[in-house]
Amino acid sequence: MRLTRQSPDVLQLQDVPPFFAVLLADLPRIAALHEEARERLYPDPLSPDGDDLLSDWREHVVPELERLFASSREIAARDIAAMDVGAESASLSIPDKNIDAWLNALNQARLIIAGRNSFREEDLDAREEPDLSTARGLDLLRLHFYAHLQEVLVGVAG
């Protein structure tokens, strides 16, 4: 799997093995489960003893964040829908203008996966290969794969 420039303003993730193409295709579904991780995705800006800011925040800021996150998911989903999937490998084009949306969608998915599995720092840093015969192991691999993709995109965007 490698990242190349398809054109001056489009990245291409090439030679994606079929297994990872499936994990990629699953990103919009995972990220759409944001209600599962609502507290983490839309945290309060103050400690519980905060003031009236909290109600304003929930009324005005949270809907804006919801729109931003939904838009990011939609952009990533559109790119994924156009993924070129072959028998041996897949390739995915990501226009530079969509990189921020991708970073956001990948982060949403990773936070949701971490939340629903209660992954701790030691789980994420573990050296052993995840046990893919379990849903938790598959989610851990998925989380690492999305992290790898995010790391690559940060390298381009940063």
Add this chain to the structure above:
Amino acid sequence: MSGTAVITREETREKRVLDVPWNVVVHNDPVNLMSYVTMVFQRVFGFHRDKAVRHMLEVHHKGRSLVWSGERERAEAYVEQLHGYLLLATLEQAEL
């Protein structure tokens, strides 16, 4: 005379409350990547890379980092931006 003094004291107290700076604090989160957090600090606050890395490492090792202090509206705007990047950030009123 004493009435004026009381009013002045009240105004001073009110002004002091308004003048108290607000801190923007970013909290540790095992999921967000170090490189991503560094990039966000550079984008949101315009930090040079070294400073962004220093704050990122402080978050990572100490659990939190005070990344900005100042007037409340701007602090709120920064927290909103940080939440937009899915970082855990809060507002705290500075202690005088």
